[in-house]
Amino acid sequence: APGAGASGNPAGLVTPRLDAGLGPVARLAAQAYLRALDIYAGLPGAVISRGVLQLAATDRDAGRFARIAASDLFPEGTLRLLDPAAASARLGEVTDRAGLDQPGALSLDPRGILEAWCRAPSAARIQSLEPTDGGWRLSGPSEPQIFRTVILATGADLRHLWPAAPILPVRGQVSWVAAPDPETPRAAGWGGYLAPMAGGFLFGATFRRGEASTDLTDEDHRANLESLAKVRPALAASLAGVALGGRARVRATTRDHLPLAGAVPEAPGLFVLGGLGSRGLTWAPLLGEHVAARATGGPSPLPGDLAALVDPARRSAT
Ligand SMILES: Cc1cc2nc3c(=O)[nH]c(=O)nc-3n(C[C@H](O)[C@H](O)[C@H](O)COP(=O)(O)OP(=O)(O)OC[C@H]3O[C@@H](n4cnc5c(N)ncnc54)[C@H](O)[C@@H]3O)c2cc1C
Numbered sequence: 293a294p295g296a297g298a299s300g301n302p303a304g305l306v307t308p309r310l311d312a313g314l315g316p317v318a319r320l321a322a323q324a325y326l327r328a329l330d331i332y333a334g335l336p337g338a339v340i341s342r343g344v345l346q347l348a349a350t351d352r353d354a355g356r357f358a359r360i361a362a363s364d365l366f367p368e369g370t371l372r373l374l375d376p377a378a379a380s381a382r383l384g385e386v387t388d389r390a391g392l393d394q395p396g397a398l399s400l401d402p403r404g405i406l407e408a409w410c411r412a413p414s415a416a417r418i419q420s421l422e423p424t425d426g427g428w429r430l431s432g433p434s435e436p437q438i439f440r441t442v443i444l445a446t447g448a449d450l451r452h453l454w455p456a457a458p459i460l461p462v463r464g465q466v467s468w469v470a471a472p473d474p475e476t477p478r479a480a481g482w483g484g485y486l487a488p489m490a491g492g493f494l495f496g497a498t499f500r501r502g503e504a505s506t507d508l509t510d511e512d513h514r515a516n517l518e519s520l521a522k523v524r525p526a527l528a529a530s531l532a533g534v535a536l537g538g539r540a541r542v543r544a545t546t547r548d549h550l551p552l553a554g555a556v557p558e559a560p561g562l563f564v565l566g567g568l569g570s571r572g573l574t575w576a577p578l579l580g581e582h583v584a585a586r587a588t589g590g591p592s593p594l595p596g597d598l599a600a601l602v603d604p605a606r607r608s609a610t
Contacts, residue, residue: 293415294406297447298541298572301466303489306332306398306573307344307481308371312356314363317550320598322365327578327593329396338404340488344397345374345382347389347482347523354390361392370396384477385524399479399487400573421453427561441587444556444564448504448542454556458546458610459567463503465512465540466496469531477527484519495520496538499570506540513538545569548608550601553579554586557605563587564604 308325311318332338348354361371372393374382379391416432423429427440444450450457470492471477477493480486486495496519498512513536521528544567546552552567565583568575578593579602585592592599600606 294410294413295403297449298464298543299402299406299447300541301402301494301539302468303340303399303487303494304402304573305344305479305481305485305487306400307346307394307571308366308397308574309571310346310356310360310392312359314359314365316597316601318360318363318365320550320594320601321574323594323598324575324578326366326370327581328574328576329398331577332398332400332405335405335408338401338408340399340401340490341479342396342398344394344399344479344481345379346392346394347379347383347387347480348391349389349483357390357392370394382478383480383523385526387523389482389523397479399489401490402573418453421562423559423561441561441563443583443587444562445566447566447568448544450544450564450566454559454562454564457564457566458552458604459544460546461502461504462543462545462569463500463505463540464497464543464570465508465516465538466494467513467516467536467538468492468494469534469536477524480523482519482523484516484522486520486524497570498540504542506542508538508540512540543569543572546609548606550609551575551579552604552609553583553602554599554604567609 306328309321311321348357358373361373374391374393376388376390379389380386418430418432420431421428424438427438428442429436429438444453448461450459476488477486479488486493496516498515517528546567552564556562556564563583563586565579582592582594
């Protein structure tokens with residue numbers, strides 16, 4: 293069902309990937325972020341809060357923030373550099389880290405998006421996909437059906453239907469806790485992240501490469517608390533002994549850390565939107581439009597050099 297996979301958490305952050313190279317990858321990431329903000333603004337039920345403070349983990353990070361904020365990648369006001377004093381005021385606890393304020397960034401309820409965009413899907417587990425005259429035969433629990441065009445968007449399960457898919461699984465668990473509205477902390481990112489959600493807030497997430505289990509573990513709750521304590525020690529201490537909720541799912545990553553969006557190689561009529569890694573909420577709107585354009589023969593919003601970065605046939609993904 294929609295939301296059964298990674299996209300079913302009660303909150304996630306929509307933040308830009310910050311690429312100090314300022315080259316094509318940075319341009320693609322900026323375009324995806326701006327498109328995501330624009331499209332989610334039309335789904336008010338999905339937006340939980342606006343504004344995310346990104347904290348620097350190292351001096352190198354602070355330099356990266358400054359370089360990107362001074363560039364022309366984003367419209368003025370999209371990113372604002374904060375010194376540690378201003379970052380502390382914004383965070384709600386004292387920090388010695390510099391920050392990058394992202395006033396338009398979102399905490400989003402992915403389930404609200406699915407509700408708006410995926411109202412009454414015909415949901416079934418597809419067991420196999422075979423090329424046939426006139427398209428692709430999909431076999432599931434009921435009669436096989438043939439479609440001229442198929443778009444794979446099966447997250448970490450991509451290899452089941454496309455065995456050569458160049459993706460690597462990364463297990464992640466988020467932890468959450470109830471909090472009355474006025475006490476909900478503001479959204480922040482520092483490698484880990486904190487996101488307001490309905491009735492409380494969520495924090496995490498663990499990042500376990502090569503693991504694909506979805507069990508909720510105390511070990512991962514502890515890891516999330518330890519990460520939170522690095523930037524919000526008082527908040528983390530206040531959660532000692534509190535029962536945490538949570539959810540674990542699997543991300544699909546690629547070797548070059550860029551998504552797969554476009555035609556599946558040597559498979560006419562078969563397309564993919566996947567490999568969205570840790571930032572699917574930011575990548576998906578722009579790349580979904582790109583894949584839809586490729587599948588229907590319409591104009592893509594991506595210029596050729598940026599489309600090549602996410603081309604599923606590129607060598608660097610494997
Ligand atoms: C713990 C955690 C925290 C995260 N936090 C954030 C965040 O804050 N911000 C952010 O941008 N991203 C975040 N991500 C990443 C984000 O969730 C993913 O990038 C995104 O959800 C991937 O979307 P998807 O549609 O590719 O895959 P999924 O959401 O996993 O969807 C795949 C769908 O395909 C279905 N499916 C699979 N196989 C088949 C089949 N054979 N037949 C039929 N259906 C099938 C599944 O049931 C599922 O519904 C997080 C991920 C995790 C795990």
